[in-house]
Amino acid sequence: MAVRERLADVDGLQLRWLPPLAATPADVAWCDGVAVGTTENFGSMAGRSKDWFERIYYPCRELTPGLPVVAWVRAGEDGAGSCLQLERIVKGLTWRWAQPPLVLHGAWNPEFPEQAATLAQTLAEGLVAGIF
Numbered sequence: 001m002a003v004r005e006r007l008a009d010v011d012g013l014q015l016r017w018l019p020p021l022a023a024t025p026a027d028v029a030w031c032d033g034v035a036v037g038t039t040e041n042f043g044s045m046a047g048r049s050k051d052w053f054e055r056i057y058y059p060c061r062e063l064t065p066g067l068p069v070v071a072w073v074r075a076g077e078d079g080a081g082s083c084l085q086l087e088r089i090v091k092g093l094t095w096r097w098a099q100p101p102l103v104l105h106g107a108w109n110p111e112f113p114e115q116a117a118t119l120a121q122t123l124a125e126g127l128v129a130g131i132f
Contacts, residue, residue, distance in 0.1 A: 010121065012128040020052035025059035033068040033098065033127045035120040036086075040073050043081035053089050065094040068132035070123045072102040072116045079103035098123045098132050 018027055028034060038049035045053075060067075069090055073082040083101050090097065102119050104112040126132040 010124045010128060013124050015124075020048040023052055023056070025056045025063060028056050028060050028067070029063040031064075031067065033070075033123050033132055034095070035123055036069065036071040037116060038071070038073055038082060038086075040075035040077070040079055040082040043077070045073075045082045045085045050085070057089070057093065061093055067093070067095045068098040068123060068127065069095045070097070070099050070102075070119050072104060072119055074112065075103055075105045077105060079105050096132075098126060 016027060016030065036049065039046045041047070044050070071086050071090075073079040073086070075082060079101075083103065086101055099119060099122060102115060104115060123132065
């Protein structure tokens with residue numbers, strides 16, 4: 001089951017699903033938690049994901065301290081470059097990890113979407129239960 005469908009089944013959750021070019025600081029401020037997925041290209045976070053963080057970074061430092069976050073990285077290699085970038089950005093935003101970043105590495109595996117969905121669902125259910 002895909003991430004969006006899995007989260008739609010969580011009672012009490014309001015969900016916004018936005019591509020990185022559309023998501024604004026106001027969208028992030030609306031959230032009680034954020035799930036971010038990115039690919040790793042040339043050892044670095046995907047350009048559109050990085051662009052999103054660059055556009056929301058300074059406004060969200062003021063608007064969203066302590067925001068719970070989860071992230072997954074689809075990496076052909078080890079994902080270390082993207083994870084390092086994510087760690088630095090999340091620390092600077094003063095967000096807090098609900099779970100460590102999930103690295104989906106190596107050749108494509110049909111289980112990757114389910115693993116990302118499980119991570120996002122963990123955040124969603126934790127938010128609804130008041131854990132995060």
